[in-house]
Amino acid sequence: MQPFVYNALPSRVVFGFGTLAQVAEEVRALGCSKALVLTTPQQRASGEALVRQLGDLAVGLYDNATMHTPVEVTREALAVVESVGADCVVALGGGSTIGLGKAIALHTDLPQVVIPTTYAGSEATPIIGQTENGLKTTQRTLKVLPEVIIYDVDLTLSLPAQMTVTSGMNAIAHAVEALYSKDANPLISMLAEQGIAAIGRALPRIHANPEDREARSDALFGAWACGVCLGAVGMSIHHKLCHTLGGSFDLPHAETHTVVLPHAVAYNTDAAPEAMARIARALGAETAARGIFDLAAKHGAPIRLADIGMKEADISRAVEIACSSPYWNPRPIEPAAIRQLLDNAFSGTRP
């Protein structure tokens, strides 16, 4: 056994079908009685239903959560928190809504009950990314780690098929990079392999039938497992590239992860053989990179940066940004090879 250091994160997880019914109980258990419900404009109806369900425990709804947590949106939400006298937030939605809850907690220390409806995994991490003047910065602080996560599989049945696949690939990316992280440890590596396997099994079934409850349950479990990996250990070149492409070129989050991941894995293949063997085993694939590529390609996800808003002329600048302050990576960062990685991702070549 290699020596390791592991920090466990405190968080309460309630997982099941129909668990949305337990929100009031969880709010009360935190000693709170004035919940501000957060969501996006697209999920407003679900937010309104939750406010009705909470009755006297809810003091309002803020439904303008936005991707990449722009600081202007956080300021607007903080003004609502103050005007309604909220003593906790209840975030219902994907990573964007949960990001807003975290931003509010960063400023106010209010406790968070979060109800994830995608597989992004933000709910399980002490990480917050925020965007100001077109620049996205991230920080790690326990202040933003949600106190309670309520996973209700029923809420994921409405996640559209394509978003299910890209969001699932986003989750797999966390577990993949956890397996070759510089602070990898045996507990998180086990969870990573289980998370990849659960999502790998679930996506083909959900693609065939989005209302397959057992597969939805596997996928949501996988999302939690992969989110825990993201929260526990450092990420490498894949996350650096996605951070660059999302933050500086405004590419969509889950789709970017989906397209880049097989190529980032191919880049690291020779430098992290044990991790690669575990990823391939979890996916039942011949190689890690091909297993990941095929999972996306066979289930209707985008596979080319060219198809999700990247301009070929911007690749050089993306290479420059990604290589200028790189995250630790098992293979040294070689700008010419990173250029090749992005060229492959741009054209969607099978690795």
Ligand code: NAD
């Ligand atoms: P998202 O939260 O922006 O959701 C995308 C769209 O899908 C939204 O319109 C949303 O309302 C809708 N939606 C969500 N769940 C649905 C459902 N079940 N049915 C129907 N519609 C649904 O997208 P995301 O990929 O979950 O999150 C991306 C954001 O999360 C990015 O800003 C990213 O940086 C952040 N993130 C942060 C962390 C972290 O640890 N800090 C981790 C992962 C992602």
